[in-house]
Amino acid sequence: MFLNYLKIAWRNFLNLKTFGIINLVGLTAGTVCSLAILLYVQSQFGFEKHFDNYENIYKVTTFINNRGEFPDMELISGSPAIGPGLVEDFEEVIQQTRVVSMGGEFLMKPEGSDKSFFESNSYLVDSTFFEVFNFSLLEGDRKTALMEPRSLVLSSFLAEKLFGKGNAIVGKEVLLTNEEGEIQAKVTAVFDEHAGPTHLTPNFLLSMASTGLGNFVLTNDGWAGNNFVHTYVQLSLNTNPDQLALKLPDFLQKHGAEQLKAGNMDKTLGLFPIKDLNLRSAHFSYPLGKISDINYLYILIAIGFFVQLMACINYINLTTAQALRRAKEIGVRKVNGASSQSLMYQFVIESIFFSLFAVIISLPILIISLPYLNQLFDSSLVSEDVLSPQMLLPILALGFSTGIISGAYPAFYLGMINVNKVFKVKSKAARSSFSLRNGLVVFQFSMVFLLVYAVAVVSQQLSHLNEKDPGFTKNQKLVIPLKTATSSANYNSLKSQFEGLSQVNSVTGCEFYPSQNIWYDNKIYKKGTSVSDGKVVQLNYARENFFETMDIQLLEGRTVAETDSNKMVVNESFLKNFGIAQEEAVGSFFEQWNLNSESSPAWEIVGVIKDYNYLSLKSEVYPVATFYGTMPANLVVSFNGENPSELIAEMEKSWLSINPEVPFEFTFLDEEMSKVYAEEIRLKKVAYTFTGLAILISLLGIWGLVSFSLDQRTKEIGVRKVLGASLSELTQLLSKEFIVLVAISVVIGAPLAYIGMNQWLEKFTDTIDNTSFLLIGSALITLLVAMITVIYKTTNAANANPINSIMKD
Template sequence: MFKNYFKIAWRNLQKNKLQSSINLLGLTVGTVCCLSILTYVIAQFGYDKQFEDASSIYRLKTVIDENDNGNPSAGTSPPIAFAMKEDFPEVAEVCRLVYFGEGNEGLLRVTNSDEAYYEPRGYLADSTFFKLFDYPFIEGKAEGALNRPNSIVLSETLSKKLFGNKKALNKTLTLGSGEEQQTLTIKGVFKDDFGKTHLNPNYILTMNSGGTGERVMEIENFATQNFVLSYIKLKSGANPRHLESKLSGFLQKHGAKDLAAVGFSKSLYLQKISDIHLYSKGIRNQIGTISDINYIYTLLILALFIQLVACINFINLSTARANKRAKEIGVRKAIGADKGTLVRQFLGESVLLSLFSSVISLPLTALALPFVNTLTEGGISYSALFDWKILAALLTLGTLTGIIAGLYPAIILSGIKPVKVLKGSINLNLGSGNLRKTLVVFQFVVSIGLISSVIIITQQVKHSQKMDMGYNQDNLIAVRLGTQQASESFQAIQSKFKTVNGVSEVSGSNHYPSEFILGDLGLTLPGGNPADQTLVHYDGVSPNYLKTVGTSLLTGRTLRTNDSIQVLVNKATIDAFNIPLDKAVGSKLIQTYEGEVDEFEIVGVTDNYHFASLKEEVAPMLLFNEIWPGWIILKAETQEYEALLSNLEGSWKTMNPNTPFVYTFVDKEVEKLYAEEKRLGKISVVFTSLAILISCLGLFGLISFVAEQKKKEIGIRKVLGASVQNVVRLLTKDFLKLVGIAFVIASPLAYYVMQKWLQDFPYRITIEWWVFIIAGGFAVTLTLLTVGFQAIKAAIANPVKSLRTE
């Protein structure tokens, strides 16, 4: 029976080559889109689940309730984790991490080697790290690897980079320079392809060492210094929500005095580690790259719409050609075929075509994978396409698509009464029915909605990129000093760089423009309540910093080399303290911390500038005079960057021969702040184009059928004097009406959805009416091009050929 179904299905597909080709192309393009999106989406799941007892491991989140607008942070105060282990019997183990983020990587070199590297993804960790995260070791043992002071473990990748194929165990490395330089002993090498994780360490240094680790272990304040990542592992059967409900009392027990001293309240929450990658939107101080579940949902909805558009093509073409198969159905029912047999036959045809398109789509997706990786920055491997989940999804997608696309035509066609068909008295006329019109309208709604969304996303990205950041990012280069020796030689390096041809200004700062500034101070006005503080971010800069980066000074003076308590603040700071601009110079700000009082004198007010993404409003900022900055910021006045960077590196090497020359272009770093939006924009453009292509294929097939169906009518009209324009208008007017209906439906829907998306941007565009006019006009143009071609072809055909049998 199934063999017979297959033969009949294959013959019908061959008999109707145009319809079969359009359906096959539409389904294949749709399936390639869906498969590409599904491969990326599936790769975003499964993070951190490879660890033993991963379901019992949680990261603590901190919310500073009043002065930080309730924004959660991934960091906590250092003593919290181990205090929880002491207070709560359900906590089996804890571990703290300090992440050496971008711009703060330690300078690492093999002992007695001249080559040094700024290695990313380095961590300070408690000795309990491998009790929570069971990385497999290829050298040494996880147990006790971080127990001894100055111990370090390396990833397999870093070990090969430093030692090649030689053993790294018990060899020594030097981290940092100057007074903070440490000699470390390698106590193990772990596999770093263990699985997907938000941690992804390159090396792990024991907390039980000098420098930052020592400071972390000495901090006892439960309110401030929320820069430590704290993880807890619960005992079997422990209820995380019950534990979370007790954290408020826990903080009051240990930190009430500390919180009162800084003037804000604070809350702690638990986040399952397997949720971190996809459910951390809005959480600050993340480590590594995270995704967003809403972004994933958006991609899945996009894939669903594209596949639905392909299914609609199939339904439209199948119902439009129902009359062609009416006699076949009548004969088969007359000789005993029941309705169920016919439904299975027609479903078999659609499923066969859909599965065939799925088979074709797999190698096509493999060919498109480099482009997909560039588009999504997903890093998907070819082997991922042959993962059982992907293959199962492909089989399911092909089967469901075939069933969805073929079910309605199968039910309609199988319900035909054989007597009427064989008498020649039936005319289904489904080609112009209400269902077909509804489905075509849906296609246009999707197309117009996607076009509108692409325009709005592109506008917002361009608005963010072109918006005045408060500084001039063009031709701005940041060179990392990195070591204590280089920072202490800042004045000499600055003077050396000033002599390099193509450099107009040189200054220094602890953070380059657009680099996130974590540090903040709780400040009050003189005589203010120390418990009612305002958080102000701070950065150290050299006196000519404003001139170098192009930030305006609204009043007062710039910093001087002998300034100590004198500071610059931005306008957001004086607004936060309600200080009038004309009275700002000479005003004082007070920091009270653990009984000590520090005073800052405002000597100048700068215009607001964005030291973070435009997704955040400008926050209060204080600039102080820094004599040992972490970065050199220079302004270039040449486009010959290759020669400029070569000369800068030459000057650098004369003064720092054993320190790498590391630089970044500030405008490129600013672009990274909007990488997710740009990526979404590019994905939307590509897949919108493909959705429109599929829709146009369906329109082409429909107009081909309509033109054939009205062939004799057109011939009669032409004999009676109808012009080509009259015939083209006859064939296109119904489609243009459907575009108009779709425009009315799609415009408010797209407006609502994009307004919700724009809410994430404090500096956002206003959606203009003309966006939807352009989208609708584009849809009309595509319709006219697609439908018009076949309409003109039918209109100029010789009427004698269509009427000669009459």
């Protein structure tokens, strides 16, 4: 019986070529979309699970209440002394390990080689790192790998890059150089970075005692400030983390009460499970590595569900529309003893057949599309992931569920048809099923309208962010990182050489350039007041002509100069936070909060600059104080843009004449600024892709329904044309019903679209204000797309020879 159902399904597909192909293409498009999203979503779950005891490993978090004077801070990190203190005070804490991102890049020169490479993603770690995180070691001993200062552990990829494939590496030395100096490190182990997904993605690890920063962490007794250390604790098996978290306020007060009081800080500690870091920690600032956001996955899952549902709606509409065509088949089967139940089984199996057929076609399309999907999702999916055992169940579940959803109503509708009534009252039978199809068409185009509006808003907001004046000039600016102490010390020589090039307008240097987080901050307070009146201010360092080169407007006083000591230039937000009038700012003195209570020279304001969005328009401008920097981390070149390729070649030549052992690297500032909006750009690409699929599926559906409707009204069209109906009158008559349905879908979808996208815009401090115009434009686009399809089909029908139409059976 089952094989008989399959034969009938295949014959129906061959006999109804147009409708069968439309159904198959629609289901295939929806299935490709859903499988792509399922594949990506699955890759985002399961992080950290390859580590032993991952369920008992937690990360210490920090919440700082700034009492409304400055945005509250939720940090996924904490002060240096917290980890060891937890082990000492609580028997529930078996072990702790601390991780500090070294940021930037190191120039790595392996022993016995004259080649060197810049490498990023480096961590300073405690000697207990491999006790908490049992990375698989390909070489070395996990117990001793990080015991000694200047111990270096490499990823397998980096080890092969530095020393070649198949060579023994442990014991060899590597010279690491950055802007702070050189470290001669010894390789003690090689780890396998492919063991499983994790937020810990280092290229190499250094033992904590290897650098000045690491020794600062090891010796620091800070409980209030310096919240840059990522601390992990492993709890005993039966420990309740919520109960342990309740003890943390007393723990922090026991050790850090004096420091917190001196800094006028309101600070709270928390514990966050590492198994949830990848998807549920997006609200924390300064994550250690790239993380995802479960809300983003929910959006993708919702898009996948609705796109697949639209494909199912196509199937339902087109299958029920063919009821009259299949009436004879149903009648004959019933006369021969077939029950309504058996007919229902047949139509459901037929639907599942179509769905699984679509799945089979979708899999090779999905594999071919992986390069585009990886770019779309910022992932690294491979064909093995598509065909993995973990994907088998979701693929089968999608195929069968799609078939059941698509076939349930048609099976019930077709199986319960009274064949006698269908033959006797054709028009009534046709109309009786059309009300449900109306509702489904409205739903489809409501989803299309919502996606079109989402694309319009995201695109317009991104254009607004790119066109909005950030307070500085980002175009025709080259940024050259000075990644080693030698290249930073050679700043003046480089500046002199570059300024001699014909295309160069000016050269400057800075610690942090726009598009970078300013990592340095401190609480400062006006001289004569107390630390309780202080505000957290971000600290940048720049050379004398930084503001002029960046076209940042000077409002009062002067910029920083080489002779400056404890002089600072502040922005407008600095003055607003301290309640200082712009004309009274120059000459004001400020003191900084010092954890060790050591007296420090007061800082004097010598200039005021206009606020500039150094990070992005997604966040407000924070108070910034800029000082003169003797060893800039970056060199910025303003050029005229006549021939950038020629300029870069000339600059590289000058660079290598001064820094022969340091590779020349550069980036364009406008490209770096674009990276700040990478999430929004990716969302735009996702929206474009799935909106295109949704439109395709909807148009296939309405194409099929219009074709069926016109087929049923062929004689009517011929008669009307013979009686003198014009082409425009026939087109209007035949298309009116579908256009009304699309118009209703726009009315229904408009409130949902407007509310949803307004919520998305709330995360930006500067947003577009013409969303109503975009709403109207999206409605017109949705109507236009549907009208083109409907009018094209109806025009063809109206142009047909009326004699042939009237004579048609």
